[in-house]
Every structure is written in structure tokens, then in C-alpha cells.
Amino acid sequence: MSIYKLANKDKWFGRSSKQQLYLHEKVKFSNLKEYDLQSEQKTFALLGYGSDEGVKRNLGRTGAALGPDAIRIQLGKMPNHLEEEVELIDFGNLECANNNLNELQQNLTSAVTSLLSKKTVPIILGGSHDLAYGHYNGLAQHLPKGKKLGIINFDAHFDLRSNTNGNNSGTPFYQIALEEEAKNKTIKYMALGIRKDANTKNLFEFAESRKVNYLLQNHFDINYLEHVQLLLIQFMEDVDYIYITIDLDGFSSAYAPGVSAASPMGFSPDIVLESLKLIIESEKLLGLDVAELNPKYDIDNQTAKLAASLIHYAIHKI
Numbered sequence: 156m157s158i159y160k161l162a163n164k165d166k167w168f169g170r171s172s173k174q175q176l177y178l179h180e181k182v183k184f185s186n187l188k189e190y191d192l193q194s195e196q197k198t199f200a201l202l203g204y205g206s207d208e209g210v211k212r213n214l215g216r217t218g219a220a221l222g223p224d225a226i227r228i229q230l231g232k233m234p235n236h237l238e239e240e241v242e243l244i245d246f247g248n249l250e251c252a253n254n255n256l257n258e259l260q261q262n263l264t265s266a267v268t269s270l271l272s273k274k275t276v277p278i279i280l281g282g283s284h285d286l287a288y289g290h291y292n293g294l295a296q297h298l299p300k301g302k303k304l305g306i307i308n309f310d311a312h313f314d315l316r317s318n319t320n321g322n323n324s325g326t327p328f329y330q331i332a333l334e335e336e337a338k339n340k341t342i343k344y345m346a347l348g349i350r351k352d353a354n355t356k357n358l359f360e361f362a363e364s365r366k367v368n369y370l371l372q373n374h375f376d377i378n379y380l381e382h383v384q385l386l387l388i389q390f391m392e393d394v395d396y397i398y399i400t401i402d403l404d405g406f407s408s409a410y411a412p413g414v415s416a417a418s419p420m421g422f423s424p425d426i427v428l429e430s431l432k433l434i435i436e437s438e439k440l441l442g443l444d445v446a447e448l449n450p451k452y453d454i455d456n457q458t459a460k461l462a463a464s465l466i467h468y469a470i471h472k473i
Contacts (some may be wrong), residue, residue, distance in 0.1 A: 157259040158252050160205075161186060162245040162259070163433075166224045169232035175239075179231030182243045187266055190246070190273060197241045199228075199470050200275035203248035204282030204289075208256045209324035210447075213316075216416040222448030222462075223248055223280035229456060229463035236471050243470070244275070257323050261287035267293025267442065276473060278466060281446035283415065284314060287400050288327035294398050294442045304395030304441070305343040305389070306331070306413065307434060309427055310402035311353045311372065311418065313346055315361050324415070324447075332365050345390045346421045347383070347430065348375045348405040354433060370403075377425045387433050396441040397434055401427070401465060403447045403458060405436075412462055413453025424461065428468060435472045443469055 167179040175181045187202075192338050203223025211217050229244070237243065249266065251259045263279070267290055270277045287308070295304050306328065308314070315332070316325035332342040345368040351359075362369060368390050375383060391397060404414040407421035434440055445462045453459055 156168060156279040157255065157262045159187065160248045162247040163224065166227040167245070175235055177231065178235045178243065179234050180238060181235045182231065182245055185244050185246055187246050187269065190244070197473070198275040199241070199243050199263040200270045200277050201245045201280060202270070202277060203280045204263060204286040205248040205255070205369040206251040208251045208254055208259070209283035209285030209322065210323060210415045212256070212323035213325045215324065216449065216452065218449040218451030219281060219415055219447055220250070221450045222282050225448055225450040225453070225456070226280045226445065226462045226466070229459045230343065231465060233463060233467050241276070246270075248277045259403060260285060260322065263289030264292040264296065268296050271297040271441070275440045277440070278470070279444035281444060281448065283324040284400070284402050284446040285322055285324045285327055285448055286444060287314070288322065288330050290400070290442060291327070291331055291398055294396070298396065302395040303343055303393070303397055304396045305390060306345065306398050306400065307390070308344070308346045308400050308402065309348055309430070310346055310400075310405040311348055311350045311421055312402070312404070312417070313349060313354050313358050313362050313367070313369070314405045315358050315367075329361070343394050345369065345386075348372045350418070350420055353418065372420065372422055375422050375426055377423070377429065380426065380429055383426065383430060386434055387430060389438065391434070391437050391439060395439065397437065397439045398441055399431070399434060399443045401445045403445065403462060411458040412460070413451070413458035415447045415448050415449050417452065425432055427465070431465070431469060432472060435469065440473065457459050
């Protein structure tokens with residue numbers, strides 16, 4: 156079995172008030188196995204994916220297992236603008252046991268499906284990007300028959316590598332693509348921020364053979380906002396629900412030095428925030444995750460603050 160750890164309340168701290176002015180005062184804590192509330196009120200469910208096994212297998216630099224708690228520490232210090240009736244619940248972390256990544260991904264799938272059945276919005280904190288496979292399947296299994304789930308991945312990499320030698324942080328969308336094909340379906344996948352210096356020729360060929368919608372990093376920029384918005388609108392019109400996954404290594408290392416695969420050639424936060432705004436306004440968002448935070452290489456918690464700010468933005472827009 157993968158390891159399930161309850162939330163560490165000590166990771167939530169900051170300035171104190173008597174009016175829940177900060178998120179560390181707003182957050183509540185629960186157990187995946189016991190939580191059974193099915194409220195009509197909006198509820199955000201935070202769940203950590205405390206593993207970097209997939210990064211290790213993909214020959215990246217390890218440390219992302221520490222990512223979820225680093226995000227919590229920064230998120231808790233941020234101001235709370237949520238309505239009083241909105242719930243923010245921390246469900247703790249799933250972790251990898253005995254290097255069994257497949258089992259961890261399966262358990263994430265089960266957890267996400269369970270959280271959705273209880274009418275929460277899952278927000279997964281990573282953790283290596285292999286979390287995308289488990290998160291997507293959890294969302295997909297919850298959908299009514301015939302409904303289409305689209306993936307929007309903010310990333311420098313396609314993550315369409317073959318899993319012939321096992322699952323890793325570079326294989327999640329390859330796995331999804333093949334499993335969809337086995338059901339006579341086609342993966343609905345958009346990748347924003349793709350870099351030619353970070354993907355081999357055969358990955359581009361595989362993406363094109365599966366009709367993946369992608370935008371290169373040099374055009375995923377605020378100066379091309381109208382073009383980006385048009386592509387997003389066209390993609391979203393073809394699906395019923397959206398799964399957002401944000402790989403922090405897609406950002407320039409000027410903004411995100413603390414990731415598994417840093418590069419100065421990435422995108423900036425402004426275009427991501429504008430994209431999130433448009434996606435959220437579509438009212439099709441089903442689940443969100445932020446992946447690949449590696450605190451071992453962070454500078455002044457800059458990347459953790461970026462991850463927390465993205466989540467802060469999303470929960471106040473949804």
C-alpha cells in the first residue's frame with residue numbers, strides 16, 4: 156500500500172487575527188477515509204502527492220517529495236478572501252511506498268474520485284508530474300458516460316514519453332493517450348509553453364499523430380494574449396470538463412528556480428494567470444494540480460510562493 160499521512164497542522168501558520176484574515180486560520184483538516192460531508196457549499200480539497208519517484212526514474216533531480224508541505228507553508232500566510240461559507244480542507248499527503256509508483260497513482264485516482272463524489276474541488280499539490288496520470292483517471296472515472304474531459308497542461312514538456320520501462324514523470328499523457336485509444340477514444344490534450352530544447356523530435360511526432368494541441372513557449376506570452384485566448388476557447392468548446400495541470404518547470408527559472416528541471420527559457424506568471432482566468436470563467440474546471448516543486452533547489456522560497464500564489468488565485472476565482 157502507498158502511505159497516507161494526515162495533514163501536519165504545523166505547516167499552516169502566519170499572522171494571527173480574530174477574523175480569519177489569513178488562510179492558515181481558514182483551513183480545516185480531515186481524513187480521506189472518514190470525510191463524508193456532501194455539502195452544497197463550495198469546498199476545496201487539498202491533497203499532497205509527496206513523491207519524487209517518477210522524477211528519479213526520469214533521471215531528474217530529486218526533492219519534489221517535499222513540495223506539498225512547502226506549498227502549504229506559503230499558502231497559509233496568504234490573505235483569505237473566501238466567502239465565509241466556502242470550505243478549504245487539507246486532507247494530508249499520499250506518499251510512495253517501496254518505490255511502487257503504480258500503486259501510488261492508483262490510490263490517487265481513488266482519492267480524487269472519492270473527493271469528487273463528496274462535491275469537493277480537488278487541488279493536488281506535487282510532487283512529481285506522474286501525479287497527472289492518477290489525477291486524470293480520478294476525474295475521468297467520476298464523469299457521466301459520454302462526457303469529454305480535456306487536459307490543459309502548462310509545461311515545457313509534453314510528458315508523452317513511452318512507459319515501456321515503467322511509469323515516470325515524463326509518461327503520464329502517453330499512458331492516458333494509449334488507454335483512451337484502447338477505449339476507441341482520443342486524448343483531448345492541450346500543452347502550453349512547449350520548448351523545442353526540452354522535447355525530442357519523436358515526442359513532437361507523437362503529439363502530432365495524436366492531434367495534441369500545443370503552443371510553443373515563444374508564443375505562450377502575454378504579447379500574444381488574444382491568440383492564446385482564441386486557442387483556449389476553441390479547445391474548451393470541444394470538451395465538457397477541464398483538468399488543469401501546472402508543471403512549475405515550465406516557468407522561467409527567474410520565477411521558478413526550485414523545480415526538478417529548471418531552465419531560464421520558460422514562460423512567465425502573467426500569461427498563466429490570464430489563461431487560468433479564462434478557463435475558470437468557462438465553468439468547466441473539474442480539478443487542478445501544481446507539480447514539480449523542488450524545495451531543495453528553491454531560492455528564498457520563490458518557487459513555493461509562486462505555486463501558492465497560483466492556487467490562491469484559482470480558489471478565489473472558482
